[in-house]
Amino acid sequence: MRLKALTTTLCGILILMLLTASVALAVEQKLVLTGSSTLAPLATEIGKRFERQNPGVRVDVQSGGSSRGITDARSGLADIGLVSRALKEEEKDLKSFTVARDGIGMIVHKSNPVRELSDRQIIDIYTGKITNWRAVGGPDQPITVVNKAEGRSTLELFLHHFRLKNSDIKAQVVIGENQQGIKTVAGNRNAIGYVSIGTAEYEASQGVPIKLLPMAGVAASVENVRNGSFPLARPLNLVTKAEPQGLARRFIDFSRSESVHDLVEAQYFVPLAR
């Protein structure tokens, strides 16, 4: 009877679930990480690999913003806090360890004759004070402003750097993924946008017609993000209350090692110098 087969399968699934649950209960060591939503996806991926290499260890990652990372690391609620910026002066009591850097670059279409934009000009373009390329030395064409959707870390970094509010921005196109931004700019000669430098550099090298603009005279390249000279960039930090010991120490060392560089690059971040 089919019904019987169904019941057997259901019973099988139930038993499997119970088994996995009991395995989970048997875990002895647990590492809790909380904080920045930018860093949380990367920490989750690193955590999965760490768990595979260290059976019996569970890495629990929760996001909730960099400030939560600081608070939880201080109060001991988390073993490690995730903070996607440099520590402030009053936070220097915590120990911080940079795992990667995040940099974003302004992109325009390859055919756009504009070679450089000052911070002031970028702000004016994004707030709708400049709406034609002619005003910044380009052709007599209306500017298509490409902005990121609310909540994205690139938007957050962009707004923070230029001291803008999202409601100040007058955009013509709002995008989600970096890829969508690159396709939009590549398909529109008059567009300007900003994306993760890692992605843009790769796509430009693959012949996609986009151009990364330098910022304050520094070329937008992964190399300059890595060495810290590019202004529109930030460090991604793991922070602990005291000098980390045992499991936390091992996790931090692992996160900074070359064995996770592929995971860092998959999130469009820039790994530290090898």
Place this chain on the structure above:
Amino acid sequence: MIWSKRSTSSPSRADARLAGLCSAAAGLVAAILLLIVLFLLHESRPVLQRVEWLRFLTDASWHPAEGLFGLAPMLWATLVSSAGALLLAGTLGVASALFCRFYAPPSASRWFRRLVALLAGIPSVVFGFWGLTVLVPIIASWRPPGASLLTGILVLTLMILPTVALIADAALAAVPEIYLRGAAALGMSRSGTILGVALPAAKGGIIAGILLAAGRALGETMAVLMVSGNVVQMPHSLFDPVRTLTANIALEMAYATGEHRAALFVSGLVLTGLVILLAMVAARFGEVRHHG
């Protein structure tokens, strides 16, 4: 199904079991719908409790990080883009079905029908990608920024056209042969037969197809997200970028926390309400047809 010996000897027991299974399945389907609505209500509760309900319609804009939750521009964009696509796809779809049934030679119409069925199988993200890399640049060179309400409507039209065309074709095929012969016997012209006999007889099926397509158009996410620009604003022309409710959820959900996340669930709730309303209209229409 091959019945085992035991059940052939007592068909009534097998029947009872089948009835039980079927009603359990039906109950499950109904429960899933109910659970979805309850889940949406539960997830949006944090913001529904704190923010006055009307503000979702009256707030000037959508900046959840700054406490502004206006959904009206996105609701409007969803309705306008779907309506535009339905208008285009409805006209084209019914016309192509009529061509298939009344004008094309049988071999051509067979191939045409296969082609349309193939079109129905293309995933929406492919249409979106095509729109982003081909359609948007073309329109951008004419009326920047290109990503606009118009591109959204065009891509949606492509997506729902096969649904309308295939269902209209099936509805026309279901018109009793005797009606058409009667029309021929009265010496009616082909256009007279189509307008006076075939279309009125197939009206119910065609409208059902359009309503089905409307559900798909309202719910479509990725394709629309890729081509319509996603700026939250009331569109003043076809060339203005717009953001639909579904695109709003897809764009922001991955990184949203707290009240922002809850507000996105309100978007989902509004969209679900819209679809339920549509289903009720469809059911009402079906009833009228039944009794009329």
